[in-house]
Amino acid sequence: MTDREGRKGAGIWGAAPEDDFNPPASSSESFPCAQCGAHLVFQPGTDRMVCPHCGHVNFIDSRSGEAIHEVDFRRALKDQISATEIETTQVVVCGNCGAAVERDERERASVCPYCASPLVGDPGANRHFKPKGILPFVLSEREGRKALDSWLGSRWFAPSGLRQFARADKRMTGIYTPYWTFDADSQSEYTGRRGDTYYVTETYTVQTNDGPQRMTRQVPRIRWTNVRGRVRRFFDDILVLASTGLPKAHADQLAPWDLHALAPYKADYLAGFRSEAYTVDLEEGFSEARAVMDLQIRRDVRFDIGGDHQQINSVDTQLGAITFKHILLPIWIAAYRYRGKSYQFVVNGRTGVVRGDRPYSAWKIIFAFLAGAAIMAALAYVLHVSGALDDMVGGAMPSIRFDTGGGGSWNF
Secondary structure, three states, X not given: OHHHHHXXXXXXXXXXXXXXXXXXXXXXXXXXXXXXXXXXXEOOOOOEEEOOOOOOEEEOOOOOOOOOOOEEHHHHHOOOOOHHHEEEEEEEEOOOOOOEEEOOOOOOEEEOOOOOOEEEOOXXXXXXXXXXXXXXXXXXXXXXXXXXXXXXXXXXXXXXXXXXXXXXXXXXXXEEEEEEEEEEEEEEEEEEEEEEEEEEEEEEEEEEOOEEEEEEEEEEEEEEEEEEEEEEEEEEEEEEEOOOOOOHHHHHHOOOOOHHHOEEOXXXXXXXXXXXXXXXXXXXXXXXXXXXXHHHHHHHHHHHHOOOEEEEEEEEEEEEEEEEEEEEEEEEEEEEEEOOEEEEEEEEOOOOOEEEOOOOOHHHHHHHHHHHHHHHHHHHHHHHHHOHHHHHHHHHOOOOEEEEEOOEEEEO
């Protein structure tokens, strides 16, 4: 970080700001420039790393490296997989949100990209499954900030100074966030009941001026039939967030992700960006994936039962060929404190979808309420002056006459 800040005014930073490279963050692996020795930085939306000091370009061969393949889930739980599937990196765990951020051993202190809390202390070894795939950043930091600025501008009840505060704050952080994907074959035996709607004619009596009248109407009934059956489904790439630093509500709303574009993992894509080690372990991740599978299986069962109504009594599911992979997805993050509270904004690094927390302006809400009340009052006044309100009220509510006795009456 010190290197980059010292050189920021020179070379390509000053000559071509439109390229908008993400400044080198302290990642666990660095790539020195062959010409000047500075750290190369991956340029979003391209297949190259660029030196922010001298402009030297190093192309990334996306065809090289280990191919993306699934890992057997049950064998992994028993630790019966090859040692080549495991790696050890240096991470610092945030004491506030629990994120395990990878950091260079030479970096003594920084802040957590998720909650802006200080990250202090020495990095510790973290043994984990190697990432198999990665979605490289497509949006630059400038484009990520533009998406955030547009999103903040559409928040009507945000404080007026929030956008200006966000612009003035530190740069956004590009971080590769850990996810699991799970595949499985499923076969489910079920029992239940199918309900088919039919109608019967019902006779009833109503009182009229001419006396009681017999009427008929169609009344729905349900004919229930006991059923049993079997449904099958192959689940492909059930996506599960493996980070505790990124709120799940935000992460879910960043979808969809173009997982078909996953590239084989190469550390080159991390150059200049941070990455997080997973803090949701494999077994916990599968439990979440299993809940998603079970929900879909119940939908399949209802469809298989058919009819107008369905009741599910039991579902017995057998899963086979369960596999998984650890992948990294790109997210731009802005986390800072505004008037004593922490706020976080996240941007999908490929699509520009923005989600996050934001403060509300009490004054804007009060003003909106008063303005709405004033508009309604003004509209009512105009209608009253024109006589339209009286016509509306007169048409909607007919006059009612009450006899008070003694020859008097009240009209409403």
